[in-house]
Amino acid sequence: MEQEIALEVTNISKSFGGLKALRNISFKVLQEETVGIIGPNGAGKTTLFNVISGFIKPDQGEVIFNGRKLVGMRPDQICKIGLVRTFQLVQSFPRLTALENVMIGALSRHHNPLLARQESEQWLDFIGISRKKWYQVAKNLTLVDKKRLELARALAANPKLILADEAMSGLTPTEIIEVIGTIQKIKERGLALVLIEHVMKVIMELSDRIVMLNFGEKFIEGTPSDIVKDRTVAKAYLGEDVPFV
Amino acid sequence: MKNLLTYKTILFAFLIVIFLFLPRVITSTFYIHTLIMIFYFGYLASCWNLMAGYAGQASLGHAIFVGTGAYTSSFLRLEIGLSPWIGMWIGAFFSLILGLFIGYLTFRYRLKGHYFLLATIAFAEILKILILNIRTLGGGSGIAIVLKGDPFWQFMFTQKVYYYYVIFVMVIGILLLTHFLLQKRVGYYLVAIRENEELAKASGIHVLKYKLVAISLSAVLTSLGGTFYAQYICFIDPHSTLGIGLSVDILIPAVVGGIGTLFGPIVGAFVVITIAEVARSYLGGGTGGIHLTIYGLFLIIVIVFMRTGLIGLLSKLSLFKGKT
Numbered sequence: 368m369e370q371e372i373a374l375e376v377t378n379i380s381k382s383f384g385g386l387k388a389l390r391n392i393s394f395k396v397l398q399e400e401t402v403g404i405i406g407p408n409g410a411g412k413t414t415l416f417n418v419i420s421g422f423i424k425p426d427q428g429e430v431i432f433n434g435r436k437l438v439g440m441r442p443d444q445i446c447k448i449g450l451v452r453t454f455q456l457v458q459s460f461p462r463l464t465a466l467e468n469v470m471i472g473a474l475s476r477h478h479n480p481l482l483a484r485q486e487s488e489q490w491l492d493f494i495g496i497s498r499k500k501w502y503q504v505a506k507n508l509t510l511v512d513k514k515r516l517e518l519a520r521a522l523a524a525n526p527k528l529i530l531a532d533e534a535m536s537g538l539t540p541t542e543i544i545e546v547i548g549t550i551q552k553i554k555e556r557g558l559a560l561v562l563i564e565h566v567m568k569v570i571m572e573l574s575d576r577i578v579m580l581n582f583g584e585k586f587i588e589g590t591p592s593d594i595v596k597d598r599t600v601a602k603a604y605l606g607e608d609v610p611f612v
Numbered sequence: 613m614k615n616l617l618t619y620k621t622i623l624f625a626f627l628i629v630i631f632l633f634l635p636r637v638i639t640s641t642f643y644i645h646t647l648i649m650i651f652y653f654g655y656l657a658s659c660w661n662l663m664a665g666y667a668g669q670a671s672l673g674h675a676i677f678v679g680t681g682a683y684t685s686s687f688l689r690l691e692i693g694l695s696p697w698i699g700m701w702i703g704a705f706f707s708l709i710l711g712l713f714i715g716y717l718t719f720r721y722r723l724k725g726h727y728f729l730l731a732t733i734a735f736a737e738i739l740k741i742l743i744l745n746i747r748t749l750g751g752g753s754g755i756a757i758v759l760k761g762d763p764f765w766q767f768m769f770t771q772k773v774y775y776y777y778v779i780f781v782m783v784i785g786i787l788l789l790t791h792f793l794l795q796k797r798v799g800y801y802l803v804a805i806r807e808n809e810e811l812a813k814a815s816g817i818h819v820l821k822y823k824l825v826a827i828s829l830s831a832v833l834t835s836l837g838g839t840f841y842a843q844y845i846c847f848i849d850p851h852s853t854l855g856i857g858l859s860v861d862i863l864i865p866a867v868v869g870g871i872g873t874l875f876g877p878i879v880g881a882f883v884v885i886t887i888a889e890v891a892r893s894y895l896g897g898g899t900g901g902i903h904l905t906i907y908g909l910f911l912i913i914v915i916v917f918m919r920t921g922l923i924g925l926l927s928k929l930s931l932f933k934g935k936t
Contacts, residue, residue, distance in 0.1 A: 446814060460812075461808070462807055463803065463807060
């Protein structure tokens, strides 16, 4: 059965000066699908997220999300139509409480802070931040809680698709297992997800499909088991005989 | 909402009553004048705080709005006899346009922090030099505001105490407005922009729009203060209403009291103006500048030892717990 397409990226290219950060990247994300983006450092993963979420304009190419063209839209507009991102280096509103952090996300849909607050409390419960931490300022939270907080704030904006940039970086193996559980719960709500991830265990467990970037180009695309079998992937990571496609 | 009668609200109401009746106890014109100056700078610092403290866009050119308000109402009164009670709103309108203009140019091109600060100084200096060279506006010698016609309609009073009540009401107004805005979505958005601009964008906040909201509000309110100053002192010139000295004086009470806190600017103004006036009246006549030295030393102490201002210190002593 043909599923509907949530996000379609077509021929995206972006250069910074002489450096071609992205070259003709195309891929699709179906509704309710989880796509993992992998690739060595500098492959262009975060640049790709910045393009999709409206933080930088591509030199060429098209991004379509639920039938709407995203190129040229501002990040806040893209957030409001249901595509929300998180950041590689964990971001928060440092001197606001955990609850207020999530409220900022919820306020994109509610004018009334009281409604936003009620909903944010539900999201904090859902994401598993214990109630005693709700009134702590975000900068005092542990890394894993900050990562959870980012997801809670993203969810509070009621997205149809979340771009999560390294949700696991810096976490301990136990914390990684916990956050995988959280992301499974998010998947079950019917959201589409695009994950940038370095931890292979995470990407293998969560992704329906994997896109690998290398030197700004799409290197390979396939199911997790296809990727594991492909020897060139290992080569790209280890840095020998990297073939240009 | 649920606990309207918190001790904070009671304290606030208590202070209102105290200051309402204070001029009946203190009748010396020197003290009334000092109180007026405290409220005047507390008011301006609160306007500055709205934009710099909450939205995180610190300006060092706020005198431009004081000057716009003062010059607009004074000029209209002088030329066409328009009452300053009306002129102050026309001045506020010009300040709004000016604020949007400055805001759009600076925020659109992403001037932040120190660069935004420098740009605001530049705009204020430009207007100061322009007015210095416009003869109709008095040039360097300024405009004297002399009484003609009914005093009240002319926003002029024979006794200082009436000016005290006008600025007192303005202070209550800005405190209530700030408190009200903080409960609303716009308040959350301004603080979010201060805390993390990129994340604010990613969370659905139209950053440019809300920064413009902040500068417009601040400009309009500051401008009203400018008209008050012109009517109280009865004399304005480019130096006293547009100079960088004034811009600095506007931000000092907020810094001393606590940037981004509701009562910080007012508390700061009490301390700063009291010290300045006391030092001036007891030491000002003697060896040149000793009162300024004492004032300066005090500022250094506050900035070094109380990074979060006096309100920050008070909340550490848990006198003022909770969201400020």
